[in-house]
Amino acid sequence: MVIGGVAVIARGVPRLTVDIDAVVQAEERNLDLLWRELASLGFEARIPNAAEFARQRQILLLTHPASGMPVDLSLGWMTFEKEAMARATPLNLGGVTLPVATAEDLVVFKAIAWRDLDRSDIRELVVRHADQMSFERIRLTLSQFFEVLEVPERMAELDALIRGALSEPDQM
Numbered sequence: 762m763v764i765g766g767v768a769v770i771a772r773g774v775p776r777l778t779v780d781i782d783a784v785v786q787a788e789e790r791n792l793d794l795l796w797r798e799l800a801s802l803g804f805e806a807r808i809p810n811a812a813e814f815a816r817q818r819q820i821l822l823l824t825h826p827a828s829g830m831p832v833d834l835s836l837g838w839m840t841f842e843k844e845a846m847a848r849a850t851p852l853n854l855g856g857v858t859l860p861v862a863t864a865e866d867l868v869v870f871k872a873i874a875w876r877d878l879d880r881s882d883i884r885e886l887v888v889r890h891a892d893q894m895s896f897e898r899i900r901l902t903l904s905q906f907f908e909v910l911e912v913p914e915r916m917a918e919l920d921a922l923i924r925g926a927l928s929e930p931d932q933m
Contacts, residue, residue: 762849762860764870765833766882771852772864774885776878780831786846787836792816799834803827841869841902864890869902872919873910880922887926896923 763771765782787795796812799821807822808814815821821834837843849860862870864886871879871886887894900916907915 762846762862763854764835764862764867767854768861768867769871769882769886771854771861772867772886773889774882776882776885780833782833782835784835784837784842784846786838786843787819788838788843792836796821799823804832807831841906845869863893865894865899868894868899869906872899872903872915873906875912875915883919883922884926887923888929891927 762785763781763783765780766776766778767781770776770778785795792812792815804823804825806812807824811822815836819836819838821832821836823832823834824830825832835842837846845862845866846860848863848866850863851858852861854861868883868886871883900920903919904916907913
């Protein structure tokens with residue numbers, strides 16, 4: 762499933778991105794087999810010992826030399842990731858149809874990362890897709906992540922961000 766900047770763009774938010782972020786269900790997947798499959802498609806590692814890094818951090822840092830595009834491939838195993846992949850919808854991205862995370866699930870992914878650009882993406886996604894979002898589900902999911910990450914104060918910040926987006930006069 763496509764996540765990150767490309768998914769945000771696909772959901773109607775105008776912005777730039779320099780890489781592709783995606784997640785694959787990897788709970789029962791053999792990393793060596795996945796690596797061979799990706800290599801057969803032309804992907805290469807961006808760092809030395811990429812497979813060991815992926816085993817430790819649950820992310821493969823790749824590049825697609827034919828296009829020059831960096832790809833961050835998360836190895837999904839958590840319940841939220843599996844459920845998000847099931848909810849993803851197929852969208853045409855430059856002539857290729859791929860599953861893309863819903864706007865609601867992108868808010869969760871972005872709130873976990875919580876960089877300036879992520880907060881901007883959350884605001885824009887809420888402005889454009891509030892009528893399709895369950896803010897109760899977003900809050901429930903994120904309350905669990907924020908507890909594990911030991912950042913419970915982030916919920917109040919997220920609530921304020923969402924309130925601000927919902928009060929935007931140009932909300933679509």
